[in-house]
Amino acid sequence: MIYCLDCAESAPMLSRALAKSLEERELTIDTGLARIFLISDILHNSALSSSRGATRYRSTLQELLPGACEQFGFWLRGKGRQSLRQSRSEAAVRQVLDCWRDWSIFPPLFPAGLEALLFAEITEDTDAKAKNDQDPELQAKLAHWQDPGTAPRAPYAARLRGLANSTLPVAACVLRLCHFERFWHSADPARRQRAGIRSPGEGEKATSF
Known part of the structure; x- marks a missing residue:
């Protein structure tokens, strides 16, 4: 050392x-x-x-x-x-x-992003996956990142969350941000609290960036 x-x-x-x-x-x-x-x-x-x-x-x-x-x-x-x-x-x-x-x-959410990468595989969005995204709050978060108007901010947001380096393309950053939302939406409430992420229905502690 x-x-x-x-x-x-x-x-x-x-x-x-x-x-x-x-x-x-x-x-x-x-x-x-x-x-x-x-x-x-x-x-x-x-x-x-x-x-x-x-x-x-x-x-x-x-x-x-x-x-x-x-x-x-x-x-x-x-x-x-x-x-x-x-x-x-x-x-x-x-x-x-x-x-x-x-x-x-x-940054505060950086370890949470690393956890999402470590314990769940990133997969492309599919119709089958969309059927599991029925919760309105989760749908709103996914829609936010998938909005073309949000795309320019996606690389910065992904880096703050420990999901990407500075060279990752925008589309890959959006995919990882959606992965982050799905992972933590379905996580154990105690684990969400430890990671600094509010439970569904409580709002989001972090900003959109």
Whole structure:
């Protein structure tokens, strides 16, 4: 950890290596969790450090984590998710996201977006999916993001929510924003509250951006 902070000028390179390590196909549960914990440790210590360039870790990882977590999610969901050990690993990842939220390292909804990428696959909108979107409040949120007038703001909104990096096309950002709304609309109420997202019928804590 001291080495990482002492070499903060190399934060972009080290951050890319860390993020890339989450995308390997043949991870063991222990290895995957160890890498998440290492990233968390670097984020925490760089936030506390007064060394020049330490904030580069946060800014670089903020750009890289959405893509890394989406790939890590494929691994996390595919490792026997019914097993007790898998349930514990998912709980451990959520605890890390909660720590990032408590530390205020990223924008408020950023960890919630990472959680949506980790624990649910993004799929294209279909007629079958539309049948499951009957709740009026959910329909209103989806319509907001699918409105062509909202499209110019979609990339910024997706980045604030931990759903995209700065190069993702508008259409992909809209798809991820709709994924975010569906994921949290159907989530456990206690989990929604922990993530800073209001339950259906209570309004939205976050802005439209």
